[in-house]
Amino acid sequence: MRERQKPVVAEPAESVSGLSSEFLESFKAAMDLCQTDEVQRQAETLHPADLADLLEALPSEKREDLVDLLRQDLNPAMIAELDEAVLERVVNQLSAQEMADAVAEMETDDAVDVVEELGEKDRRDVLDALPIGERTLIEEGLSYPEDSAGRLMQRNVMALPAHWNVGQAIDFMREEEDLPRDFFDVFLVNPTHKPIGSIPLSRVIRTERRVALSDLMLEDMKIIPGTLDQEEVAFVFRQRDLVSAPVVDAGGRLIGVITVDDIVDVIHEEHEEDIMRLGGVGEEDDLYSAVIATTRSRFFWLLIHLLAAIVASYVISFFAGTIEEMVALAVLMPIVATMGGTASVQALTVAVRAIAMRELTVSNALRAVCKEIIVGMLNGLLFALLIGAVAWSWFGSPALGGVIGMAIVINLTVAGFSGSALPVLLQRLGFDPAVASSAFLTSITDVVGFYVFLGLAAFLLL
Amino acid sequence: MRERQKPVVAEPAESVSGLSSEFLESFKAAMDLCQTDEVQRQAETLHPADLADLLEALPSEKREDLVDLLRQDLNPAMIAELDEAVLERVVNQLSAQEMADAVAEMETDDAVDVVEELGEKDRRDVLDALPIGERTLIEEGLSYPEDSAGRLMQRNVMALPAHWNVGQAIDFMREEEDLPRDFFDVFLVNPTHKPIGSIPLSRVIRTERRVALSDLMLEDMKIIPGTLDQEEVAFVFRQRDLVSAPVVDAGGRLIGVITVDDIVDVIHEEHEEDIMRLGGVGEEDDLYSAVIATTRSRFFWLLIHLLAAIVASYVISFFAGTIEEMVALAVLMPIVATMGGTASVQALTVAVRAIAMRELTVSNALRAVCKEIIVGMLNGLLFALLIGAVAWSWFGSPALGGVIGMAIVINLTVAGFSGSALPVLLQRLGFDPAVASSAFLTSITDVVGFYVFLGLAAFLLL
Incomplete structure (x- = not known):
């Protein structure tokens, strides 16, 4: 999921892309000197994705120290960004309740992504410690086959009745609290909640209030079955230059949305799989494995x-x-x-x-x-x-x-x-x-x- | 660029992802029987991306026949989707003027992408045949190093003064004609046109008209220099789950925007480069090369x-x-x-x-x-x-x-x-x-x- 809600002031810690090696060195030095306040302060100014990279780059003893230092308020978005091998070790350090608290704060796609990477026992413990609502949504996601669209989808969808006009849509979006954090397309549904068309958000905002949504609707929309393999989903996104796509259940009803950021990760994973297999190494064989x-x-x-x-x-x-x-x-x-x-x-x-x-x-x-x-x-x-x-x-x-x-x-x-x-x-x-x-x-x-x-x-x- | 403006009715021609082999066979059969009307009709109902795939899948003689059949109104979006080796052959079949007409209709990022893949002489001929406005924009794009952010960017950006409020922004977007076809973020600029923050479009639409844009602004924004290598740009997009990012010139002024669909292509290219190099084959060595x-x-x-x-x-x-x-x-x-x-x-x-x-x-x-x-x-x-x-x-x-x-x-x-x-x-x-x-x-x-x-x-x- 996109994670941009927390505006942060200038980050000298990083170059345009990723953490600088100077920052890494000075951070490690601060840890060696046990300057815990300084370490905590620096870690807190980092973007969750950078913090995840930092944890991955640290040797395992230092990583454990840092997790201990930050465990009071471990950023759920950071956990969602961790590499599988490092995630496993961080999870071992946390209690099931601590993990459940973090997972409960994530959007469903991230939560499913983290929970599916846990071992059998950890997974059960974390699910048991979750509030029933979140737990049900995550279990529904997990009920889809591994590497399927159902595992990638975000459950919270921007769906509107096809007979509304632009004004009604805008008023609804302004008033309704429980909407996805960010969205890029509006999906129109019929009374049985089947998707019948999509509208890019920029076209909604550029149109007069009185225009019917159905007039803006693109019918040439790719509808993703929840059971579709993620490789196929990625192919559709790339071929059609999509930013989001609706996911439907076996009955054709809209049950979620897949956004392009998850697809970017899928494309990476699939390519890595190809490279690793061509090179004759297992997929779990990476820099962080023992x-x-x-x-x-x-x-x-x-x-x-x-x-x-x-x-x-x-x-x-x-x-x-x-x-x-x-x-x-x-x-x-x-x-x-x-x-x-x-x-x-x-x-x-x-x-x-x-x-x-x-x-x-x-x-x-x-x-x-x-x-x-x-x-x-x-x-x-x-x-x-x-x-x-x-x-x-x-x-x-x-x-x-x-x-x-x-x-x-x-x-x-x-x-x-x-x-x-x-x-x-x-x-x-x-x-x-x-x-x-x-x-x-x-x-x-x-x-x-x-x-x-x-x-x-x-x-x-x- | 995204290409979804043309609503099309049901396409039995394709499965969820890509063309079905049944369609391919029946299409080839229609070509063999010289049923030109049927061939033209079928080709025209296809999405541009699918039509490009169709051209790639045809043997070269059939491909030439089809291009001849469609050359009256060759879809520019289809040309932008072609694989490099196939593009080269299609270009050889078209006149410089025909190519220029198609390129002029593309958005700048697609146009630069197509023109840079042409040979030295073709490139010159096509550029000469372009209207001066398009030509200047494309030449500016080409002035950036190969594989840099400047080559990927779309010049038409949704930029607004930072002192406006949501109502002014919405009114401007409704009235202004010359905006990007689709956009996902609004960039706020200061009087010297330097980007100072971004707002996801969904937050603009969800906010009351009287709220100042600066109150919605995310300052923690990645600003991409035009000269940055595309691999670095892709890293930033993936790491931050971005959908679009502002591109600036050497003076820090906003000159364009990169959208995630181009990044998806870059990630593919870079991975392919890795696979091909590990396998000891050149990058231009693909199924379509002679x-x-x-x-x-x-x-x-x-x-x-x-x-x-x-x-x-x-x-x-x-x-x-x-x-x-x-x-x-x-x-x-x-x-x-x-x-x-x-x-x-x-x-x-x-x-x-x-x-x-x-x-x-x-x-x-x-x-x-x-x-x-x-x-x-x-x-x-x-x-x-x-x-x-x-x-x-x-x-x-x-x-x-x-x-x-x-x-x-x-x-x-x-x-x-x-x-x-x-x-x-x-x-x-x-x-x-x-x-x-x-x-x-x-x-x-x-x-x-x-x-x-x-x-x-x-x-x-x-």
């Missing part, structure tokens, strides 16, 4: 790569005799594998990105795969000449140059095919195309590379 | 990897004699290299993400690198046991198991160190940490892996 947790989360992925590498080694072992006769093969074989692996990761990256952007679909997959095969073959031919020449001049054997050249062409063509076809296939089968692809791919290009290179050598050179 | 352009853009990166692979081969060649005596080394050596490469890419991914999120800075770099070294060592020990056991049982040599175990521990520790320290170093030196890191890194772990494994084997086993 050494043991990090080691464990990486172990699994390394194990997959180990199994793939063992398969490649097994292939090499078929040709142990060939290598003994011609050790140049052992020297050159990593080149074939490296080039194939690189080319397949290139094709994979483009495919994963295109799938995320909705550019690569079933209808053009064949075209995309064919293109990658041709690109692989062309670069294969270019590098065959280059590497063939290197091998020839290095080991003085034109035949060896020819063999490695052929292996390169074949391996880069296979790389283009598998790097584009595998993510499409995974997507089709309902898996995330970024996950596991790179391990499978380098395994394919290693095996093909070693097999083709050593096999051709055994057949043609010996 | 085979030759793609081959060329990948060639460079493959060449870097080839040079790295040749260095690794050179290291292996030192130990040719060792391998001849013990061919098991050639069989096992790719395992050491693969594990090191995987571990270093894991550390790199986490570091690149943390740098992008502003979590990893100079002040905590040492801590992050130390953590990665420990994680590398711990996983190194675990995999040393595992791989050592495999090597022992496979080749019946406990000593060989011990040697490969030692090599794994050393290589994974080096991987943790270099995977985290290299991106921090590149960032410090002013380079993008994602670019080139993965080629350097796998080169480091290949060289270290082969050297340590074969060197230890030569020293201890023979």
